[in-house]
Amino acid sequence: MLNRRQFVAGAAAATIAAPAILRAQNGGFTAAPFSLGVAAGDPAPDGFVIWTRLAPEPLAEHGGMAMMPVEVRWEVGTDDQLRNIVARGTELARPELAHSVHVELAGLQPDRPYWYRFRTLGEKSVIGRGRTLPAAGASPRALRFGVAGCQHYEAGYYAAYRALANEELAFLYHYGDYIYEGWESAIETSHSGDIVVPVRHHVGQRCYDLADYRRRYAQYKTDPDLQLAHAMQTWIATFDDHEVRDNWGGDYDAGETPAELFRTRRAAAFQAWYEHMPVRRSLFPRGASIDAYRSARYGDLVSFDILDTRQYRSPPPCGDDFAPACPTLNAPDAAMISAEEEAWLARNLARPQARWSCIAQQVMMMALNRQTGDGPVILNMDSWAGHEAARRRLLARLRGLGNVVVLTGD
Numbered sequence: 450m451l452n453r454r455q456f457v458a459g460a461a462a463a464t465i466a467a468p469a470i471l472r473a474q475n476g477g478f479t480a481a482p483f484s485l486g487v488a489a490g491d492p493a494p495d496g497f498v499i500w501t502r503l504a505p506e507p508l509a510e511h512g513g514m515a516m517m518p519v520e521v522r523w524e525v526g527t528d529d530q531l532r533n534i535v536a537r538g539t540e541l542a543r544p545e546l547a548h549s550v551h552v553e554l555a556g557l558q559p560d561r562p563y564w565y566r567f568r569t570l571g572e573k574s575v576i577g578r579g580r581t582l583p584a585a586g587a588s589p590r591a592l593r594f595g596v597a598g599c600q601h602y603e604a605g606y607y608a609a610y611r612a613l614a615n616e617e618l619a620f621l622y623h624y625g626d627y628i629y630e631g632w633e634s635a636i637e638t639s640h641s642g643d644i645v646v647p648v649r650h651h652v653g654q655r656c657y658d659l660a661d662y663r664r665r666y667a668q669y670k671t672d673p674d675l676q677l678a679h680a681m682q683t684w685i686a687t688f689d690d691h692e693v694r695d696n697w698g699g700d701y702d703a704g705e706t707p708a709e710l711f712r713t714r715r716a717a718a719f720q721a722w723y724e725h726m727p728v729r730r731s732l733f734p735r736g737a738s739i740d741a742y743r744s745a746r747y748g749d750l751v752s753f754d755i756l757d758t759r760q761y762r763s764p765p766p767c768g769d770d771f772a773p774a775c776p777t778l779n780a781p782d783a784a785m786i787s788a789e790e791e792a793w794l795a796r797n798l799a800r801p802q803a804r805w806s807c808i809a810q811q812v813m814m815m816a817l818n819r820q821t822g823d824g825p826v827i828l829n830m831d832s833w834a835g836h837e838a839a840r841r842r843l844l845a846r847l848r849g850l851g852n853v854v855v856l857t858g859d
Contacts, residue, residue, distance in 0.1 A: 477570050480505035480513065485667060486676035487567060489579030490684040490727030492620055492745070496554035497579045497683055499523060499565045500727035503548040507667040508652055510660070516544045522568045523552050529564050531576060542569070547663050549724040559584040560748075577680040580619060583748035592747050595621040595682065598689070598811075598858040602669050603634045603647040610678035619747065621682040622755075624858035625689025625811045627726075628665045630656040630718070657714055662721030670725065679727075686726045687741055687755055689811040689858060693718040696769040696831045698762035703769045712737040742790050744797065752803040754794055756810035761787035762839075765830045773825035783836040785843075795846055798853070809856045814840065832859060 482503040491498045503521070506513025518541045525536040536556070542548040550567065557563060560583040567574040583589050595613045613621060632655045634647040656662045669675065690697050693715050700708035719734035726732075732739055741757040763784045767775035786794070798806060816834040819827035833840040847853050 478505050478572055482514075482569060482572050483567065483574040485670040485725075486679055487565070487574050487577040488679035488684060488727040489565070489577055489682075490686055491729045492580060492582045492683045492685070493555075494559040494582045494584045496557045497581060498727045498729055499525070499550075499552045499554060499567075499577065499579065501550050501567045501574055502670075502725065503542050503550075503569065504667060507671055508664055511544065512547060512663070512667060514544065514548050518543050519548060519569055521550050523550070523565060524568075525554060525557075525563050525565045527561075527563060529576060529578070531564055531566055535563070547721075547724045551727070551730065553729055554579075557581050560587065560589070575680060579683045582619070582745065583750075585746060585748070587748035589748045589750045592619055592751055593617065594619050596624065596856055597621060597678075598624040599626040600669070600675070601626070601629045601691075602672070603629070603649055603651060604645075605648055607672050607674035607678075610672075611674040614674070614677040614681040616682075618682055621678065621684050622753075622809055622856060623684055623686045624809065624856065625687055626691040626858065627686070627688070627722070628656075628662075628669050629691045630662070630665065630694055631691075656718070659717040659720060662718050663724065666721055666725040684727055685745060685753070685755065685809075686728060687757070687809070687811065688722055688759065690759060690831070692722050693759075698759055698764065698769075698831075701764045701769075742786070742793065746802055749803050751805040751807055752797065752801060753807045753809050754797050756786055756794070756808060757790060758785050758811050758833075761790065762836065765835045767828075767830045767835060769831045769835070771819050771827050772830050773827055778835070779837050781838050783838040785833055785836045785839040791842070794843075798846055798850060801850075801852075805852045805854060806850065807854045807856060811857065812859045813857050814843075814855050829859070 482505050483501055484507050485502050485504050488500040489497050503514055503519060504512030520539055521542050522539050523537065524531060524534050527533045527535055536554060540550045540552055542550050559581050562578055562580045564576050564578050566576045595616060595618050633650045636644065636646050639645050652668050653661060653664055656665050694702050696703040700711060702711040716737040719737065719739050723732060723734055732741060738760060743755050745753040761784060763782065766777035766780050766783065812832040813829065814833045816828055828834045
């Protein structure tokens with residue numbers, strides 16, 4: 450099986466090249482085109498998505514690519530050396546999608562690992578590994594999976610991803626905040642009064658347009674530990690706020706931006722998210738919206754309902770930061786998810802398809818008092834606690850169900 454040492458050696462060999470792309474007639478590269486690694490995601494019993502993006506100069510305009518489609522070959526096998534190939538094909542890496550490639554594999558066997566690789570113009574990627582889910586009628590005895598998110602590049606290194614890469618997991622659920630959209634951080638004081646010093650720095654200013662978001666994803670994806678976790682685990686990814694703007698919800702951007710302008714920014718952010726995540730075509734954005742909520746099942750053991758708590762939430766009645774309760778906190782029309790999503794979740798919970806139900810989402814569901822001394826209760830108004838009526842509706846549905854687990858971030 451491909452291990453961390455083999456991955457690092459292969460990645461290093463693939464990136465020793467001049468930092469430029471050859472604009473010759475044969476379209477060859479003079480720098481490694483697979484500089485952002487490979488990834489697998491959105492598993493099903495018969496397959497999963499494999500992803501890569503061609504970017505010989507990750508932080509340059511268009512990733513250093515010429516503005517033309519490029520053929521990328523892919524292959525999938527049952528062993529880590531790809532001696533036994535069971536599927537292969539060709540996809541076009543198109544400039545409209547930053548030369549990213551999303552291949553939806555099907556026809557594979559359930560509940561087993563597969564290995565994959567990409568090739569183009571004489572270059573080849575490292576070998577990645579993905580895993581299918583158990584068949585719908587299977588009865589697995591246990592499930593082991595990872596949870597990750599809130600990976601602010603400037604706040605620390607990704608040693609935890611290096612550890613996750615070496616775990617035997619069915620999949621890794623990423624609850625969002627894959628990137629942080631802000632400008633380069635300075636030394637600052639935290640809420641608790643601690644001095645915070647960035648360990649590394651963002652390139653560029655705050656993200657507003659598509660080029661900004663693409664560059665930010667590319668910077669994060671150059672991290673070798675993050676690349677390793679993508680290559681070794683199968684991800685189920687969703688987004689939270691920092692993929693767009695801190696504490697946004699619906700057409701509210703936690704600032705004073707007119708809604709029509711914020712939707713333009715959100716459309717750029719969603720496109721960049723899709724371009725850099727191993728997700729299915731069904732999550733392709735339509736302008737400023739994505740059909741992000743979806744389900745997955747691990748045999749008859751666990752069903753997963755993956756929520757979207759950002760696109761359809763109502764404006765926060767008490768602001769979007771840490772604050773005491775205000776008179777409108779209990780507004781009955783408060784929403785964290787859309788009415789359609791709420792009905793979808795209610796149906797799934799009422800007719801469980803597995804022994805356990807897991808609600809996978811982005812922000813804390815239970816209220817947490819940030820006040821450690823005397824004074825009023827301080828709540829995170831960007832969480833479910835800031836939309837109390839929505840929280841009560843969901844908790845009422847959970848009463849008496851049994852075996853319900855909530856995964857959360859923030």
